[in-house]
Amino acid sequence: MAGLVEVSVDDFRVALLRLNRPEARNALSPEMRTEIAESLERLDADPEVRCIVLAGHDEFFAAGADIRAMAERPVDAAPDPKGIEFWTRLTAIGTPTIAAVSGYAFGGGCELALACDMIVCDEGTRFGQPEITLGIIPGGGGSQRLARTIGKQRAMEYVLTGRRWDAKTAERWGLVNRVAGKGAWLTEAIELARIVAERAPLAVRLGKRAVLAAQETSLAEGLREERALFEEAMASEDRVEGMTAFLEKREPRFQGR
Numbered sequence: 001m002a003g004l005v006e007v008s009v010d011d012f013r014v015a016l017l018r019l020n021r022p023e024a025r026n027a028l029s030p031e032m033r034t035e036i037a038e039s040l041e042r043l044d045a046d047p048e049v050r051c052i053v054l055a056g057h058d059e060f061f062a063a064g065a066d067i068r069a070m071a072e073r074p075v076d077a078a079p080d081p082k083g084i085e086f087w088t089r090l091t092a093i094g095t096p097t098i099a100a101v102s103g104y105a106f107g108g109g110c111e112l113a114l115a116c117d118m119i120v121c122d123e124g125t126r127f128g129q130p131e132i133t134l135g136i137i138p139g140g141g142g143s144q145r146l147a148r149t150i151g152k153q154r155a156m157e158y159v160l161t162g163r164r165w166d167a168k169t170a171e172r173w174g175l176v177n178r179v180a181g182k183g184a185w186l187t188e189a190i191e192l193a194r195i196v197a198e199r200a201p202l203a204v205r206l207g208k209r210a211v212l213a214a215q216e217t218s219l220a221e222g223l224r225e226e227r228a229l230f231e232e233a234m235a236s237e238d239r240v241e242g243m244t245a246f247l248e249k250r251e252p253r254f255q256g257r
C-alpha cells in the first residue's frame with residue numbers, strides 16, 4: 001500500500017514530500033500527521049538535503065484536519081496532547097521548507113502551508129480557515145500566523161467568517177512568495193528550493209532561525225538573536241570559503257561547516 005506521504009530527493013539536494021491521501025482530499029488524519037512529521041525529521045537529519053518542498057495534489061493541497069476523525073471525539077474528552085505535538089515537531093525543523101500549493105488549502109491545510117518558511121501557489125489556489133463553519137476555530141497556529149502575516153483585521157474577518165481568499169489576494173497580502181502561472185506551481189517551488197539549496201547550508205539554517213525570531217520575539221530580542229546567529233556564521237569555514245571565492249572571482253564550494 002502506498003504511504004500517506006511520498007518522499008524523493010533530487011540531484012540538487014532538494015527533497016520533495018508529497019501528501020498522498022487523495023480519497024480524503026489530503027485531510028490530515030492523525031496517521032498522516034505522524035508520517036509528515038517523521039518524514040520531515042528524517043529529511044532534516046540528512047546533511048544531503050538542503051531544502052524541502054512540501055506539496056499536495058494538482059487539485060488540492062489539503063482539505064484540513066480529518067473531520068471524520070475529529071467528529072468521533074466526545075465533548076467531555078480531555079484535551080489531546082498529540083494535537084499540539086505535530087505543530088511543535090514542524091517548528092523544530094531546521095531545514096528550510098517551501099509549501100507548494102495548488103487547488104485549495106483549507107483549515108489545517110492552510111495552517112500547514114503557513115507553518116512552512118515560504119509558499120509558492122498556483123494562480124487558481126484558494127485558501128481558507130473554514131473551522132468556524134464547523135463550530136470550532138483554527139487549532140494548528142492559523143489564527144496566530146495569519147494575524148502576524150496578513151494583519152489582525154484581515155485575520156479576524158477570515159477566521160470569523162470562514163470565507164475563502166484567492167491566490168492574487170494572498171499575494172497582495174504578502175502571504176505567498178510567488179503565484180505561479182497555471183500548472184507551474186511545483187516547478188516554480190522546486191526552482192526556488194534549488195536556489196536555497198545552492199547556498200551555504202549552515203548560513204541557510206542560521207538565516208531561517210533569524211527570520212523566524214522576528215515573528216517570535218520583541219525587536220530588541222530579535223536583534224540580539226540575529227547578532228548571535230551572525231557570529232555563528234562568521235565562525236564557519238563556509239564563510240571563509242564564500243568570501244575567498246568572491247575575492248578570487250570563482251564559485252564557492254560550501255561544505256556545511
Ligand code: CO8
Pocket residue numbers: 023024025027028033063064065066067068104106107108109111130131134137138139140
Ligand atoms: N476531513 C475528512 N474528510 C474530508 C475532508 C476533511 N477535512 N475534506 C474532504 N473529505 C472527504 C469527503 O468526506 C469525501 O469523502 P467520501 O468520498 O468518503 O464522501 C471526499 O473527501 C471528497 O470530498 P468532497 O466530495 O466534499 O470533494 P469536493 O471536491 O466536492 O470538495 C472540499 C472538496 C471543498 C475540500 C470539501 O470536501 C470540504 O469543504 N471539505 C472540508 C473543508 C474543511 O472544513 N476543512 C477544515 C477542517 S477542520 C480543521 O482543519 C481544523 C484544524 C485543527 C488543527 C489542525 C490539525 C491538523
